[in-house]
Amino acid sequence: MEDVIGYVHSVETGGIVDGPGLRYVVFTTGCPLRCLYCHNPDTMKMKSGTETSAYALLKDIATYRDYFKAGGGGLTISGGEPMAQKEFLKVLMWGARQMGVHVTVDTSGYMHKNLDDETLKLADLYLLDIKSFLPQTYKKVTGVEIEPTLQFAKRLEALGIDVWIRFVLVPDLTDDLENIEGVAKFCSELSNVKRVDVLPFHKMGEHKWQEMGKKYELSETRQPELEETEAARDIFRKYGLKTY
Ligand code: SF4
Structure with missing residues:
Protein backbone atom coordinates (compact mmCIF):
# COMPACT_ATOMS: atom_id res chain seq x y z
CA MET A 1 0.00 0.00 0.00
CA GLU A 2 1.33 3.44 -0.83
CA ASP A 3 2.01 6.15 1.70
CA VAL A 4 -0.68 8.82 2.22
CA ILE A 5 -0.52 12.25 3.77
CA GLY A 6 -3.12 12.92 6.44
CA TYR A 7 -4.06 15.78 8.73
CA VAL A 8 -3.28 15.14 12.37
CA HIS A 9 -4.31 17.21 15.39
CA SER A 10 -2.00 15.46 17.86
CA VAL A 11 -0.46 12.18 18.97
CA GLU A 12 -0.51 10.74 22.48
CA THR A 13 1.81 7.87 23.40
CA GLY A 14 0.50 6.83 26.81
CA GLY A 15 -3.27 6.69 26.30
CA ILE A 16 -5.11 4.41 28.72
CA VAL A 17 -8.76 5.25 28.03
CA ASP A 18 -8.97 4.69 24.28
CA GLY A 19 -8.97 0.91 24.10
CA PRO A 20 -7.29 -1.96 25.94
CA GLY A 21 -3.84 -1.53 27.50
CA LEU A 22 -1.41 1.25 26.71
CA ARG A 23 -2.35 3.04 23.49
CA TYR A 24 -0.56 5.09 20.87
CA VAL A 25 -3.37 7.48 19.97
CA VAL A 26 -3.51 9.44 16.71
CA PHE A 27 -6.08 12.24 16.74
CA THR A 28 -6.99 13.07 13.16
CA THR A 29 -8.83 16.21 12.11
CA GLY A 30 -12.12 16.65 10.31
CA CYS A 31 -15.54 15.73 11.69
CA PRO A 32 -19.03 16.11 10.21
CA LEU A 33 -20.67 16.16 13.65
CA ARG A 34 -21.09 19.22 15.85
CA CYS A 35 -21.49 17.73 19.30
CA LEU A 36 -22.53 20.33 21.85
CA TYR A 37 -20.10 18.88 24.41
CA CYS A 38 -17.16 18.27 22.06
CA HIS A 39 -13.96 18.75 24.04
CA ASN A 40 -11.84 18.93 20.90
CA PRO A 41 -13.69 21.46 18.71
CA ASP A 42 -10.33 22.30 17.13
CA THR A 43 -10.44 18.87 15.43
CA MET A 44 -13.74 19.53 13.62
CA LYS A 45 -12.35 21.42 10.62
CA MET A 46 -11.41 19.30 7.60
CA LYS A 47 -7.81 19.53 6.38
CA SER A 48 -6.57 21.34 9.47
CA GLY A 49 -3.76 20.23 11.79
CA THR A 50 -0.33 18.96 10.79
CA GLU A 51 0.22 17.29 7.42
CA THR A 52 1.64 13.90 8.35
CA SER A 53 2.88 10.88 6.41
CA ALA A 54 1.15 7.64 7.42
CA TYR A 55 4.44 5.79 6.92
CA ALA A 56 6.27 8.19 9.26
CA LEU A 57 3.66 7.55 11.95
CA LEU A 58 3.90 3.80 11.41
CA LYS A 59 7.68 3.99 11.79
CA ASP A 60 7.20 5.70 15.13
CA ILE A 61 4.50 3.21 16.18
CA ALA A 62 6.93 0.37 15.40
CA THR A 63 9.24 1.62 18.18
CA TYR A 64 6.48 0.91 20.74
CA ARG A 65 5.80 -2.67 19.66
CA ASP A 66 7.52 -4.22 22.68
CA TYR A 67 5.47 -2.06 25.06
CA PHE A 68 2.27 -3.13 23.31
CA LYS A 69 3.25 -6.78 23.52
CA ALA A 70 4.01 -6.50 27.23
CA GLY A 71 0.94 -4.43 28.15
CA GLY A 72 -1.69 -5.63 25.67
CA GLY A 73 -2.01 -2.19 24.07
CA GLY A 74 -1.80 -0.95 20.52
CA LEU A 75 -2.77 1.81 18.13
CA THR A 76 -5.96 3.85 18.47
CA ILE A 77 -7.03 6.16 15.69
CA SER A 78 -9.36 8.83 17.03
CA GLY A 79 -10.38 12.34 16.09
CA GLY A 80 -12.18 14.30 15.02
CA GLU A 81 -13.67 11.56 12.91
CA PRO A 82 -11.02 9.14 11.53
CA MET A 83 -13.33 8.04 8.71
CA ALA A 84 -13.25 11.59 7.33
CA GLN A 85 -9.75 10.68 6.02
CA LYS A 86 -10.47 7.21 4.73
CA GLU A 87 -7.20 6.61 2.80
CA PHE A 88 -5.05 7.80 5.68
CA LEU A 89 -7.04 5.66 8.10
CA LYS A 90 -6.74 2.65 5.83
CA VAL A 91 -2.94 2.89 5.52
CA LEU A 92 -2.52 3.32 9.28
CA MET A 93 -4.74 0.31 10.01
CA TRP A 94 -3.08 -1.80 7.35
CA GLY A 95 0.45 -0.87 8.48
CA ALA A 96 -0.27 -1.57 12.14
CA ARG A 97 -1.90 -4.88 11.22
CA GLN A 98 1.23 -5.83 9.22
CA MET A 99 3.31 -5.24 12.36
CA GLY A 100 0.97 -7.31 14.51
CA VAL A 101 -0.16 -4.23 16.45
CA HIS A 102 -3.73 -4.23 17.85
CA VAL A 103 -5.84 -1.60 16.07
CA THR A 104 -8.74 0.34 17.58
CA VAL A 105 -10.79 3.02 15.81
CA ASP A 106 -12.77 5.58 17.80
CA THR A 107 -15.72 6.77 15.71
CA SER A 108 -19.31 7.97 15.61
CA GLY A 109 -19.86 5.65 12.66
CA TYR A 110 -21.58 8.45 10.76
CA MET A 111 -19.30 8.07 7.72
CA HIS A 112 -19.06 4.27 7.73
CA LYS A 113 -20.21 4.00 4.12
CA ASN A 114 -16.87 5.59 3.18
CA LEU A 115 -15.15 2.30 4.08
CA ASP A 116 -15.62 -1.11 2.49
CA ASP A 117 -15.84 -4.29 4.56
CA GLU A 118 -12.24 -5.30 3.88
CA THR A 119 -11.00 -1.99 5.27
CA LEU A 120 -13.26 -2.17 8.31
CA LYS A 121 -11.85 -5.62 9.07
CA LEU A 122 -8.35 -4.15 9.45
CA ALA A 123 -9.38 -2.97 12.93
CA ASP A 124 -9.61 -5.35 15.90
CA LEU A 125 -11.96 -3.12 17.85
CA TYR A 126 -14.22 -0.10 17.36
CA LEU A 127 -15.05 2.40 20.05
CA LEU A 128 -18.47 3.47 18.87
CA ASP A 129 -20.01 6.61 20.32
CA ILE A 130 -23.78 6.33 20.49
CA LYS A 131 -24.53 9.80 21.71
CA SER A 132 -28.26 9.23 22.22
CA PHE A 133 -31.03 6.96 21.03
CA LEU A 134 -34.04 9.22 20.58
CA PRO A 135 -33.59 10.64 17.05
CA GLN A 136 -34.50 14.20 18.03
CA THR A 137 -32.09 14.13 20.99
CA TYR A 138 -29.31 12.69 18.83
CA LYS A 139 -29.87 15.48 16.31
CA LYS A 140 -29.85 18.10 19.05
CA VAL A 141 -26.59 16.75 20.51
CA THR A 142 -24.70 16.18 17.24
CA GLY A 143 -26.43 18.16 14.47
CA VAL A 144 -26.81 14.98 12.36
CA GLY A 160 -17.98 -10.14 13.68
CA ILE A 161 -15.87 -7.21 14.90
CA ASP A 162 -15.83 -6.29 18.59
CA VAL A 163 -17.25 -2.98 19.77
CA TRP A 164 -17.05 -0.93 22.93
CA ILE A 165 -19.92 1.55 23.14
CA ARG A 166 -19.48 5.00 24.64
CA PHE A 167 -22.33 7.13 25.91
CA VAL A 168 -21.93 10.58 27.44
CA LEU A 169 -24.38 11.38 30.22
CA VAL A 170 -25.40 15.05 30.07
CA PRO A 171 -27.99 16.34 32.57
CA ASP A 172 -31.14 17.67 30.88
CA LEU A 173 -29.84 16.63 27.48
CA THR A 174 -29.10 12.89 27.22
CA ASP A 175 -30.25 11.69 30.66
CA ASP A 176 -33.88 11.02 29.80
CA LEU A 177 -34.73 7.48 30.91
CA GLU A 178 -36.23 6.57 27.54
CA ASN A 179 -33.07 7.79 25.82
CA ILE A 180 -30.70 5.76 28.02
CA GLU A 181 -32.94 2.67 27.92
CA GLY A 182 -33.01 2.98 24.14
CA VAL A 183 -29.22 2.86 23.85
CA ALA A 184 -29.04 0.02 26.39
CA LYS A 185 -31.70 -2.11 24.67
CA PHE A 186 -30.14 -1.54 21.26
CA CYS A 187 -26.69 -2.57 22.56
CA SER A 188 -28.06 -5.62 24.36
CA GLU A 189 -29.45 -6.95 21.08
CA LEU A 190 -25.99 -6.91 19.43
CA SER A 191 -23.71 -9.90 19.95
CA ASN A 192 -20.46 -7.96 19.42
CA VAL A 193 -20.78 -5.32 22.17
CA LYS A 194 -18.10 -6.23 24.70
CA ARG A 195 -18.51 -3.30 27.08
CA VAL A 196 -20.24 0.04 27.54
CA ASP A 197 -18.59 3.11 28.99
CA VAL A 198 -20.95 5.68 30.47
CA LEU A 199 -18.95 8.88 30.59
CA PRO A 200 -20.08 11.76 32.80
CA PHE A 201 -20.28 15.07 30.96
CA HIS A 202 -17.46 17.50 31.75
CA LYS A 203 -16.55 20.97 30.54
CA MET A 204 -12.83 20.52 29.94
CA GLY A 205 -13.14 21.69 26.34
CA GLU A 206 -15.15 24.84 27.08
CA HIS A 207 -12.14 27.16 26.89
CA LYS A 208 -11.34 25.88 23.39
CA TRP A 209 -14.76 26.92 22.13
CA GLN A 210 -14.18 30.38 23.61
CA GLU A 211 -10.68 30.63 22.11
CA MET A 212 -12.15 29.75 18.74
CA GLY A 213 -14.80 32.48 19.12
CA LYS A 214 -17.58 29.87 19.17
CA LYS A 215 -20.53 29.76 21.54
CA TYR A 216 -20.41 26.89 24.02
CA GLU A 217 -24.07 25.97 24.45
CA LEU A 218 -23.60 23.91 27.62
CA SER A 219 -21.93 26.50 29.83
CA GLU A 220 -24.94 26.47 32.22
CA THR A 221 -25.21 22.67 32.23
CA ARG A 222 -23.99 20.98 35.39
CA GLN A 223 -21.85 17.86 35.54
CA PRO A 224 -23.77 14.76 36.68
CA GLU A 225 -23.42 13.56 40.27
CA LEU A 226 -21.61 10.28 40.80
CA GLU A 227 -24.92 8.63 41.80
CA GLU A 228 -26.56 9.76 38.56
CA THR A 229 -23.77 8.27 36.48
CA GLU A 230 -23.98 5.03 38.46
CA ALA A 231 -27.76 4.95 38.01
CA ALA A 232 -27.27 5.28 34.24
CA ARG A 233 -24.69 2.49 34.33
CA ASP A 234 -27.18 0.33 36.24
CA ILE A 235 -29.62 0.67 33.35
CA PHE A 236 -27.03 -0.82 31.00
CA ARG A 237 -26.22 -3.54 33.55
CA LYS A 238 -29.93 -4.36 33.78
CA TYR A 239 -29.69 -5.22 30.07
CA GLY A 240 -26.83 -7.60 30.77
CA LEU A 241 -24.07 -5.32 29.49
CA LYS A 242 -20.61 -5.07 31.03
CA THR A 243 -20.55 -1.41 31.99
CA TYR A 244 -18.08 1.08 33.45
S1 SF4 B 1 -17.86 13.29 17.01
FE1 SF4 B 1 -16.21 13.72 18.47
S2 SF4 B 1 -14.85 15.16 17.42
FE2 SF4 B 1 -16.79 15.13 16.28
S3 SF4 B 1 -17.93 16.84 17.13
FE3 SF4 B 1 -18.54 15.00 18.24
S4 SF4 B 1 -17.23 14.91 20.05
FE4 SF4 B 1 -16.30 16.37 18.60
Whole structure:
Protein backbone atom coordinates (compact mmCIF):
# COMPACT_ATOMS: atom_id res chain seq x y z
CA MET A 1 0.00 0.00 0.00
CA GLU A 2 1.33 3.44 -0.83
CA ASP A 3 2.01 6.15 1.70
CA VAL A 4 -0.68 8.82 2.22
CA ILE A 5 -0.52 12.25 3.77
CA GLY A 6 -3.12 12.92 6.44
CA TYR A 7 -4.06 15.78 8.73
CA VAL A 8 -3.28 15.14 12.37
CA HIS A 9 -4.31 17.21 15.39
CA SER A 10 -2.00 15.46 17.86
CA VAL A 11 -0.46 12.18 18.97
CA GLU A 12 -0.51 10.74 22.48
CA THR A 13 1.81 7.87 23.40
CA GLY A 14 0.50 6.83 26.81
CA GLY A 15 -3.27 6.69 26.30
CA ILE A 16 -5.11 4.41 28.72
CA VAL A 17 -8.76 5.25 28.03
CA ASP A 18 -8.97 4.69 24.28
CA GLY A 19 -8.97 0.91 24.10
CA PRO A 20 -7.29 -1.96 25.94
CA GLY A 21 -3.84 -1.53 27.50
CA LEU A 22 -1.41 1.25 26.71
CA ARG A 23 -2.35 3.04 23.49
CA TYR A 24 -0.56 5.09 20.87
CA VAL A 25 -3.37 7.48 19.97
CA VAL A 26 -3.51 9.44 16.71
CA PHE A 27 -6.08 12.24 16.74
CA THR A 28 -6.99 13.07 13.16
CA THR A 29 -8.83 16.21 12.11
CA GLY A 30 -12.12 16.65 10.31
CA CYS A 31 -15.54 15.73 11.69
CA PRO A 32 -19.03 16.11 10.21
CA LEU A 33 -20.67 16.16 13.65
CA ARG A 34 -21.09 19.22 15.85
CA CYS A 35 -21.49 17.73 19.30
CA LEU A 36 -22.53 20.33 21.85
CA TYR A 37 -20.10 18.88 24.41
CA CYS A 38 -17.16 18.27 22.06
CA HIS A 39 -13.96 18.75 24.04
CA ASN A 40 -11.84 18.93 20.90
CA PRO A 41 -13.69 21.46 18.71
CA ASP A 42 -10.33 22.30 17.13
CA THR A 43 -10.44 18.87 15.43
CA MET A 44 -13.74 19.53 13.62
CA LYS A 45 -12.35 21.42 10.62
CA MET A 46 -11.41 19.30 7.60
CA LYS A 47 -7.81 19.53 6.38
CA SER A 48 -6.57 21.34 9.47
CA GLY A 49 -3.76 20.23 11.79
CA THR A 50 -0.33 18.96 10.79
CA GLU A 51 0.22 17.29 7.42
CA THR A 52 1.64 13.90 8.35
CA SER A 53 2.88 10.88 6.41
CA ALA A 54 1.15 7.64 7.42
CA TYR A 55 4.44 5.79 6.92
CA ALA A 56 6.27 8.19 9.26
CA LEU A 57 3.66 7.55 11.95
CA LEU A 58 3.90 3.80 11.41
CA LYS A 59 7.68 3.99 11.79
CA ASP A 60 7.20 5.70 15.13
CA ILE A 61 4.50 3.21 16.18
CA ALA A 62 6.93 0.37 15.40
CA THR A 63 9.24 1.62 18.18
CA TYR A 64 6.48 0.91 20.74
CA ARG A 65 5.80 -2.67 19.66
CA ASP A 66 7.52 -4.22 22.68
CA TYR A 67 5.47 -2.06 25.06
CA PHE A 68 2.27 -3.13 23.31
CA LYS A 69 3.25 -6.78 23.52
CA ALA A 70 4.01 -6.50 27.23
CA GLY A 71 0.94 -4.43 28.15
CA GLY A 72 -1.69 -5.63 25.67
CA GLY A 73 -2.01 -2.19 24.07
CA GLY A 74 -1.80 -0.95 20.52
CA LEU A 75 -2.77 1.81 18.13
CA THR A 76 -5.96 3.85 18.47
CA ILE A 77 -7.03 6.16 15.69
CA SER A 78 -9.36 8.83 17.03
CA GLY A 79 -10.38 12.34 16.09
CA GLY A 80 -12.18 14.30 15.02
CA GLU A 81 -13.67 11.56 12.91
CA PRO A 82 -11.02 9.14 11.53
CA MET A 83 -13.33 8.04 8.71
CA ALA A 84 -13.25 11.59 7.33
CA GLN A 85 -9.75 10.68 6.02
CA LYS A 86 -10.47 7.21 4.73
CA GLU A 87 -7.20 6.61 2.80
CA PHE A 88 -5.05 7.80 5.68
CA LEU A 89 -7.04 5.66 8.10
CA LYS A 90 -6.74 2.65 5.83
CA VAL A 91 -2.94 2.89 5.52
CA LEU A 92 -2.52 3.32 9.28
CA MET A 93 -4.74 0.31 10.01
CA TRP A 94 -3.08 -1.80 7.35
CA GLY A 95 0.45 -0.87 8.48
CA ALA A 96 -0.27 -1.57 12.14
CA ARG A 97 -1.90 -4.88 11.22
CA GLN A 98 1.23 -5.83 9.22
CA MET A 99 3.31 -5.24 12.36
CA GLY A 100 0.97 -7.31 14.51
CA VAL A 101 -0.16 -4.23 16.45
CA HIS A 102 -3.73 -4.23 17.85
CA VAL A 103 -5.84 -1.60 16.07
CA THR A 104 -8.74 0.34 17.58
CA VAL A 105 -10.79 3.02 15.81
CA ASP A 106 -12.77 5.58 17.80
CA THR A 107 -15.72 6.77 15.71
CA SER A 108 -19.31 7.97 15.61
CA GLY A 109 -19.86 5.65 12.66
CA TYR A 110 -21.58 8.45 10.76
CA MET A 111 -19.30 8.07 7.72
CA HIS A 112 -19.06 4.27 7.73
CA LYS A 113 -20.21 4.00 4.12
CA ASN A 114 -16.87 5.59 3.18
CA LEU A 115 -15.15 2.30 4.08
CA ASP A 116 -15.62 -1.11 2.49
CA ASP A 117 -15.84 -4.29 4.56
CA GLU A 118 -12.24 -5.30 3.88
CA THR A 119 -11.00 -1.99 5.27
CA LEU A 120 -13.26 -2.17 8.31
CA LYS A 121 -11.85 -5.62 9.07
CA LEU A 122 -8.35 -4.15 9.45
CA ALA A 123 -9.38 -2.97 12.93
CA ASP A 124 -9.61 -5.35 15.90
CA LEU A 125 -11.96 -3.12 17.85
CA TYR A 126 -14.22 -0.10 17.36
CA LEU A 127 -15.05 2.40 20.05
CA LEU A 128 -18.47 3.47 18.87
CA ASP A 129 -20.01 6.61 20.32
CA ILE A 130 -23.78 6.33 20.49
CA LYS A 131 -24.53 9.80 21.71
CA SER A 132 -28.26 9.23 22.22
CA PHE A 133 -31.03 6.96 21.03
CA LEU A 134 -34.04 9.22 20.58
CA PRO A 135 -33.59 10.64 17.05
CA GLN A 136 -34.50 14.20 18.03
CA THR A 137 -32.09 14.13 20.99
CA TYR A 138 -29.31 12.69 18.83
CA LYS A 139 -29.87 15.48 16.31
CA LYS A 140 -29.85 18.10 19.05
CA VAL A 141 -26.59 16.75 20.51
CA THR A 142 -24.70 16.18 17.24
CA GLY A 143 -26.43 18.16 14.47
CA VAL A 144 -26.81 14.98 12.36
CA GLU A 145 -29.10 11.94 12.05
CA ILE A 146 -28.65 8.84 14.18
CA GLU A 147 -29.42 6.22 11.53
CA PRO A 148 -25.86 5.80 10.07
CA THR A 149 -24.49 5.10 13.56
CA LEU A 150 -27.05 2.40 14.27
CA GLN A 151 -26.50 0.89 10.82
CA PHE A 152 -22.77 0.84 11.47
CA ALA A 153 -23.20 -1.01 14.76
CA LYS A 154 -25.23 -3.68 12.96
CA ARG A 155 -22.69 -3.83 10.13
CA LEU A 156 -19.88 -4.50 12.62
CA GLU A 157 -21.97 -7.24 14.19
CA ALA A 158 -22.41 -8.86 10.76
CA LEU A 159 -18.64 -8.64 10.23
CA GLY A 160 -17.98 -10.14 13.68
CA ILE A 161 -15.87 -7.21 14.90
CA ASP A 162 -15.83 -6.29 18.59
CA VAL A 163 -17.25 -2.98 19.77
CA TRP A 164 -17.05 -0.93 22.93
CA ILE A 165 -19.92 1.55 23.14
CA ARG A 166 -19.48 5.00 24.64
CA PHE A 167 -22.33 7.13 25.91
CA VAL A 168 -21.93 10.58 27.44
CA LEU A 169 -24.38 11.38 30.22
CA VAL A 170 -25.40 15.05 30.07
CA PRO A 171 -27.99 16.34 32.57
CA ASP A 172 -31.14 17.67 30.88
CA LEU A 173 -29.84 16.63 27.48
CA THR A 174 -29.10 12.89 27.22
CA ASP A 175 -30.25 11.69 30.66
CA ASP A 176 -33.88 11.02 29.80
CA LEU A 177 -34.73 7.48 30.91
CA GLU A 178 -36.23 6.57 27.54
CA ASN A 179 -33.07 7.79 25.82
CA ILE A 180 -30.70 5.76 28.02
CA GLU A 181 -32.94 2.67 27.92
CA GLY A 182 -33.01 2.98 24.14
CA VAL A 183 -29.22 2.86 23.85
CA ALA A 184 -29.04 0.02 26.39
CA LYS A 185 -31.70 -2.11 24.67
CA PHE A 186 -30.14 -1.54 21.26
CA CYS A 187 -26.69 -2.57 22.56
CA SER A 188 -28.06 -5.62 24.36
CA GLU A 189 -29.45 -6.95 21.08
CA LEU A 190 -25.99 -6.91 19.43
CA SER A 191 -23.71 -9.90 19.95
CA ASN A 192 -20.46 -7.96 19.42
CA VAL A 193 -20.78 -5.32 22.17
CA LYS A 194 -18.10 -6.23 24.70
CA ARG A 195 -18.51 -3.30 27.08
CA VAL A 196 -20.24 0.04 27.54
CA ASP A 197 -18.59 3.11 28.99
CA VAL A 198 -20.95 5.68 30.47
CA LEU A 199 -18.95 8.88 30.59
CA PRO A 200 -20.08 11.76 32.80
CA PHE A 201 -20.28 15.07 30.96
CA HIS A 202 -17.46 17.50 31.75
CA LYS A 203 -16.55 20.97 30.54
CA MET A 204 -12.83 20.52 29.94
CA GLY A 205 -13.14 21.69 26.34
CA GLU A 206 -15.15 24.84 27.08
CA HIS A 207 -12.14 27.16 26.89
CA LYS A 208 -11.34 25.88 23.39
CA TRP A 209 -14.76 26.92 22.13
CA GLN A 210 -14.18 30.38 23.61
CA GLU A 211 -10.68 30.63 22.11
CA MET A 212 -12.15 29.75 18.74
CA GLY A 213 -14.80 32.48 19.12
CA LYS A 214 -17.58 29.87 19.17
CA LYS A 215 -20.53 29.76 21.54
CA TYR A 216 -20.41 26.89 24.02
CA GLU A 217 -24.07 25.97 24.45
CA LEU A 218 -23.60 23.91 27.62
CA SER A 219 -21.93 26.50 29.83
CA GLU A 220 -24.94 26.47 32.22
CA THR A 221 -25.21 22.67 32.23
CA ARG A 222 -23.99 20.98 35.39
CA GLN A 223 -21.85 17.86 35.54
CA PRO A 224 -23.77 14.76 36.68
CA GLU A 225 -23.42 13.56 40.27
CA LEU A 226 -21.61 10.28 40.80
CA GLU A 227 -24.92 8.63 41.80
CA GLU A 228 -26.56 9.76 38.56
CA THR A 229 -23.77 8.27 36.48
CA GLU A 230 -23.98 5.03 38.46
CA ALA A 231 -27.76 4.95 38.01
CA ALA A 232 -27.27 5.28 34.24
CA ARG A 233 -24.69 2.49 34.33
CA ASP A 234 -27.18 0.33 36.24
CA ILE A 235 -29.62 0.67 33.35
CA PHE A 236 -27.03 -0.82 31.00
CA ARG A 237 -26.22 -3.54 33.55
CA LYS A 238 -29.93 -4.36 33.78
CA TYR A 239 -29.69 -5.22 30.07
CA GLY A 240 -26.83 -7.60 30.77
CA LEU A 241 -24.07 -5.32 29.49
CA LYS A 242 -20.61 -5.07 31.03
CA THR A 243 -20.55 -1.41 31.99
CA TYR A 244 -18.08 1.08 33.45
S1 SF4 B 1 -17.86 13.29 17.01
FE1 SF4 B 1 -16.21 13.72 18.47
S2 SF4 B 1 -14.85 15.16 17.42
FE2 SF4 B 1 -16.79 15.13 16.28
S3 SF4 B 1 -17.93 16.84 17.13
FE3 SF4 B 1 -18.54 15.00 18.24
S4 SF4 B 1 -17.23 14.91 20.05
FE4 SF4 B 1 -16.30 16.37 18.60
